[in-house]
Amino acid sequence: MTQKAMELVCPAGTPAALRTAVDAGADTIYCGFRDQTNARNFPGLNFSRKEMQQGIEYAGKNGAKVLVAVNTFAQAGNTDLWYKAIDDVAASDAHAIILADIGLLDYAASKHPDLRVHLSVQAAAANADMINYYASEFGAKRVVLPRVLTVQEIAAINREISCETEVFIFGGLCVMAEGRCSLSSYCTGKSPNINGVCSPPGSVKYEDHGTHLESTLEGITINQYPKGEAAAYPTLCKGRFESLGETGYVFEDPVSLNAAQILPQLQEAGVTALKIEGRQRGKAYMAQVVKSFRKAVDAVAKGQSFDLDALLAPLTEGQKSTKGSYQKTWR
């Protein structure tokens, strides 16, 4: 039996990445403006207003849609920067805006009632009561679910809500409830909510200590690698720590999310859209990820089997992956 394929939502950190994702078969692209209004505020990434309009046109010509993420929390006394971003999205041909901040949701609902709003994962709406509240108060049409739920819980949510759900299936994995984590600012002074960054590169150092390589974040050791072991980027919650004599990955192993094997269950659970993480990733990598998932999502819709592990093998080789909270044992 053929079902409607789930929508494949792919990241774009640059105009070139946007074109790559569209060409590779993405249904929808998400991206952000080049300032602190979006949660991937890294140097060399993101879109000027003009680039955004060109990207939307390119996507439109090829049958794809663009979502603009204005998903940080506006700064007190400087809310105009965020209001302007919302106004500009409303004036563009973007399909929808992705928002997290209650004040901004309120602004969008009252100033631009026709603007389609998706609730960002940063809003951490993790149950049906909260999602229904956002839908009724602010007109949210879709909710990106935080990575704290099992597939069964997602299915239960979909039975109780009227708006659409979007879930992460591939890429980085936040182990904390998104939008509610201050670990980065505790260590570095810069946070996802305020600055749009986590464990920022400016605070990172690698030091060779002869017997081992040490990665630090603002002087705090995040990991030590014996000679020969590959060093990962010191994202704070993926570090190796010590507690009462126990040493190890206290919060999470250095793994990435890969929900490929549970795509059929996600379709069954009533999920509308599947989100790939990684606006900071390169074009070649993203092209392969998007092409692979395009094949898989279409196969799932037709009830056919697929071997996504083989399709993704070149991208995940040597890296550990997890189904994260989607399987209950992760907790």
Next chain:
Amino acid sequence: MNTELTLGPCLFNWSEADWRDFYFRMADESDFDIIYLGEAVCSKRLPFRNNVLPDILERMESAGKTVIISTLALVTTKPERKVLRDQCEQEMWTVEANDLTALAFLKDRKFVIGPYVNIYNEATIHSLAARGAERFVLPPEIPAETIAQLIKAAPEPKYEMQVFGRLPLALSARCYHARLHNLHKDSCRFVCDQDPDGRDVNSLAGQPFLAINGIQTMSYGSQLLLEELPALADAGVSAFRLSPHTGDMLGVARLFRAVMKEEMDAGEARAKIGELMPGHSFINGYSHGAPGMAQIEEALAL
């Protein structure tokens, strides 16, 4: 300083008896303007709280204490939603909403927004105030300078901030106490009760860094704002919150009260609090716009 002193909810898994005795003592002997009561961290601890909560509430009431019910910060499961609904729909006590799910149950009620809700700007304050919020407990990571700007732009509600105790930094679906004991969350054996002030997490180089408390990650350092209080009060912060720890909380409260009444110098109070809470390593970075783990010696200028 014309400011209130409040006691936040106990965030740790104290035994039923310890939890009850602590709050009985607070009812009988403390002079907090508000006492927040309830389990904000883990729904699995709720049955133990609920066994003794009615007795505590009765004791608080006969002592004339103002009580606010703190609610769960991460609400996902059906039982958690039911608990939250019940907490919100009782009419005896004001509620501190620690997850915006509570708003769905608090229509036409006045309530407090707790520190787990993202309030970073005046637009959010206005939006939530229009829906019944009359007091806001500021998230720990907001610098004092931003707090001052926020209150200037939205001066009507009351603002409260934590000035003592380990800071809540993150929440997860996963329980780190269970993980460290090689247990799953569903069969956790409540091992978080072994660490009544949280379990220290150090770097591999031995630097004290964080603390875990079930599904919650906290600061290793303990917030201590004393020298900063006058500037914060001038900026419009109207209540200072102490977060419960084991040890002499009544003594800590007395010292804060003395500083707030300008009867004691902040430096003297700092030394005395250090003696009362010898295990604590004090931090104040966030309020100075620095990394939260820092201890900044310069005066706070707003």
